[in-house]
Amino acid sequence: MAVKYTEEQLNTIDKSFLIRLLLQQQEQLETLTKELHTSNEKMQLLMEQVILGKQNRFGRSSEKMDDTNQISFHEVDGSIVFFNEAEAVSDLSVSEPEDLELRSPKQPKSKGKKEADLSGLPVKRIDHYLSETELEEEFGEKGWKQLPDAISRKYHFVPAKVEVEEHHLGVYASKTDEHMVKAGHPKALLHGSLVSPSLAAAIINGKYVNAVPLYRLEQEFQRYGLQITRQNMANWCIRLGEEYLSVLYDHLHKKLYSYHVIQADETPVLVNHDGRKAGSKSWMWVYRSGHLYQNRQIVLYEYQQTRNASHPREFLKGYDGICVTDGYQVYHTLEKELEELRIAGCWVHCRRRFDEALKLINRSHQKESEAFLLMKQIQAIYREEGKLKDLSSDERLNQRQVVIKPLVDAFFAYLKTIKVSRKDKFGDAVGYALNQEKYLRVFLTDGDIPIDNNASERAIRGFCIGKKNWQMIDTINGAKTSAIIYSIVETAKANHLKPFDYVQYLLEEIPQHMDDTDCSFMEDLLPWSEKLPSEIRKA
DSSP states (O other), X not given: OOOOOOHHHHHHSOHHHHHHHHHHHHHHHHHHHHHHHHHHHHHHHHHHHHHHHHHHHHSOOOOOOOOOSOEEEEEETTXXXXXXXXXXXXXXXXOOOSOOOOOOOOOOOOTTHHHHHHTTSOOOOOOOOOOHHHHHHHHOTTOOOOOOOOOOOOOOOOOOOOOOOOOOOOEEXXXXXXOEEEOOOOOOSSTTOOOOHHHHHHHHIIIIISXXXXXXXXXXXXXXXXXXXXXXXXXXXXXXXXXXXXXXHHHHHHHHTTOSEEEEEEEEEEEEESSSOTTOEEEEEEEXXXXXXXXXXXXXXXXXXXXXXXXXXXHTTTOOEEEEOOSOXXXXXXXXXXXXXXXXOOHHHXXXXXXXXXXTSOGGGGGGSHHHHHHHHHHHHHHHXXXXXXXXXXXXXXXXXXXXXXXXXXXXXXXXTOOOOTTSHHHHHHHHHHHTHHHHTGGGGOTTSOSSSHHHHHHHHHHHHHHHHHOEEEEHHHHHHHHHHHHHHHHHHHTTBOHHHHHHXXXXXXXXXXXXXXXXXXXXXXXXXXXXXXXXXXX
């Protein structure tokens, strides 16, 4: 407890003691000031987390900015110059318009949309005609002529139905000896099992495409009179994934190495029985072909118990090219280890941090903030990048160097003039951008590199939606099989195939080739193969 002195006591104390007492008080004051400052910083961080938590839960998820008055800046003679887009594009030599009346632009009516929506669907014709008697009563004898039919169309939904396929195999025997022969037939998917390619495809489509848990599929099948337990379905999925679909998965893995640009991401998942304590995180990694390759897309999942560097190191072993990722340090470590691997950064992750910092500022002061100016500059970079999506790789690279590189240069030049505390959201955003500058600039060097890693996040979204429904995977085998099946269906979706039809076709074809000595037949089963049935492709 601190000692309290009266005025009378202080008058009797010698000078040297008073000096020591004053110095002690100063030291205590400095300590308390530092503690108060630390507490204020912690309180600020907690308040930021509360605000962002409320925003994430109740606010809009879009990072789109409302203000249409685009602000940009460039580096001119070593100085950062700010300007509005109106100033940048103004041309005083242009004559004034004759008509100053403001008119709302007419939205052109889309023609043929209904016909396009109906195209590719089977048509069941239903005739509605008047009889001869009715026509004579209306027009008199021979008093009418037939005009072109009036046609109206409606969708007719046919619910799913379950049938039993009963295969009768002809068995023949010789009359003179014991020679016997049996008629050929398709191989069974799983020996002694009732599962067929169509039923397996329906289960996979329900769980892995539509994110329906197996217990709800079990209930749905019961409504159709089909008694299949979720345990049956889980066992079928695991066995079909391991025995058949894994063959295509491995083939796609080899194919992925031929792409100059790939993308990677990961998401946590809980596996119930994995030999560790309850609640231990596992990870589902996703690797996909570069988003800017419009054709022949590949999406591959891989289950691993941890998030350390050994997993991508093994998966990407022998890969020579560029991998687009977020700022996770593991990938940067791999780049240092593997000479043939180059890492490109993600501008969405950079923008997201500035967006979070901007949301913490009162709306009335947002447009005056540095976070707002930086968000506007990132918006300008994206706006210019969006104009290049239909160009070839070489044309895109040229335009990036001419148009986008100056914007990126100015963005980082301005960042380096900002003095911030690393302990708040804005400081974190600035620090992240500066630390990732090397990787965020890589897309400027190659027209095939996407500006961000959004495609990987989209590819993993189906798994994340399913994860919310079934919460966890029961076993390691189930997790590995899920990775294989998600890879097949997400690759099908990326190549505009119908997942149900594609999986059914695979389960019809792959079993017929299990005794082949090579995997050349897999080329005909790839999502972009011209030998796939046309009905598998989306109309």
